[in-house]
Amino acid sequence: MNNKALRILIADSQYFQRMRIERLFNHLDYYRVGSAQSLTEMLTLVEYGCEPFDVLVVNADLASGSMDLPAFLLDGQPVHHALIYNEPSMLFEGPSGVVRKNVQICNAGMPNASMIEQLMARVDVPVFSARDAVAEWSCDALPHNFPARNCQV
Numbered sequence: 001m002n003n004k005a006l007r008i009l010i011a012d013s014q015y016f017q018r019m020r021i022e023r024l025f026n027h028l029d030y031y032r033v034g035s036a037q038s039l040t041e042m043l044t045l046v047e048y049g050c051e052p053f054d055v056l057v058v059n060a061d062l063a064s065g066s067m068d069l070p071a072f073l074l075d076g077q078p079v080h081h082a083l084i085y086n087e088p089s090m091l092f093e094g095p096s097g098v099v100r101k102n103v104q105i106c107n108a109g110m111p112n113a114s115m116i117e118q119l120m121a122r123v124d125v126p127v128f129s130a131r132d133a134v135a136e137w138s139c140d141a142l143p144h145n146f147p148a149r150n151c152q153v
Contacts, residue, residue, distance in 0.1 A: 007051065008033045009079075009138060011042040011058040017110060020058055022132050024116045039063055051084050052078035054124055060087040074105045081123045 008025055010033060012018045018035045025033050036042040039062045039099075046053060056079045064068045073082045081102045086109050104119060 002029045002120075004030075004032065006030060006032060006054040007049075008055040008057070009036060009045060009053045010034070011036040011039075011056065011057065011062055013037055013062060017059065021111060021116070024111070024113050025120075027113070028083065028120055030120070031093060031115065039066065043092060046078055049078065052080060054080045056082040057080065057116075057119075058084055060084050060105075070103055074101055075116065081119065082121050083111060083115065085109070085115075 008030060010018050012021070012035075015037070017036070022033045022035065025031075034045065036045055039121045040061065042056075042058065046056070056073070058069065060069060069084050073079055073084075082104070084105045086102065086108075087105050087107055100120075106115065108115065
């Protein structure tokens with residue numbers, strides 16, 4: 001089940017690019033998606049937001065020589081996972097790009113559905129609590145010599 005509370009930010013100067021990427025997230029049942037159209041807007045939202053973003057999907061053209069996006073994101077900024085696309089320095093890497101820590105860099109001009117699915121598979125990992133583990137147990141799964149008088153599901 002998807003975590004509906006994940007905060008996602010898409011940063012691209014092109015409105016239609018942002019909307020296409022947002023729809024990719026929507027098809028995966030993620031709806032807490034915001035967008036930024038400039039580097040200044042993105043930095044303001046990232047640095048001064050009330051809580052960290054879980055996912056940042058950003059077009060490398062936004063930084064275009066003004067800042068090193070991978071270094072910024074690897075420097076412990078309030079973004080848990082990032083996908084930097086349209087990165088020209090990745091032209092000789094594979095289309096899936098490079099993964100460093102929680103930052104994925106690729107040369108694709110626009111992320112496709114499988115890239116977003118792979119990103120979210122790393123981000124939205126199910127966390128099981130002790131209560132969930134106990135709820136999955138049943139009296140039938142216990143050894144026959146185990147006292148099952150207090151067993152409830």
